[in-house]
Amino acid sequence: MPKGDLTTAALRAYDGSDPAKPILLAAKGIVFDVTRGRDFYGKGGPYNAFTGIDCSRALGKVSLEKENLCADVGDFAASERDALNQWVGKFEDKYPVVGKLTDGKYNGKF
Numbered sequence: 001m002p003k004g005d006l007t008t009a010a011l012r013a014y015d016g017s018d019p020a021k022p023i024l025l026a027a028k029g030i031v032f033d034v035t036r037g038r039d040f041y042g043k044g045g046p047y048n049a050f051t052g053i054d055c056s057r058a059l060g061k062v063s064l065e066k067e068n069l070c071a072d073v074g075d076f077a078a079s080e081r082d083a084l085n086q087w088v089g090k091f092e093d094k095y096p097v098v099g100k101l102t103d104g105k106y107n108g109k110f
Helices: 008-014 035-041 056-061 078-094
Strands: 024-027 030-033 097-100
Touching: 008 024, 024 056, 024 078, 030 078, 056 078
Parallel strands: none
Antiparallel strands: 024 030, 030 097
């Protein structure tokens, strides 16, 4: 995956449904290439719901509920911020950063 910033609309094309494309997700507006975790993030995988979107809220709440599959973290408690930051740290250690969301809805400052 070449590096470059993406819009949220462009990110949706990398949700694991096309095996010829990389699988991307965003957290805190940072776009990660999670393709090497295809078993987890690919179509039918347990974390596929996180792909093609900024899943910051879901990560912080440790949730796969549809209402949490977004970037809105404005109402997070300290424990949720900590959980999100831990997830981002894990992603940074394991997966390449390919860009940022240019029009992302991430509204956290932590």
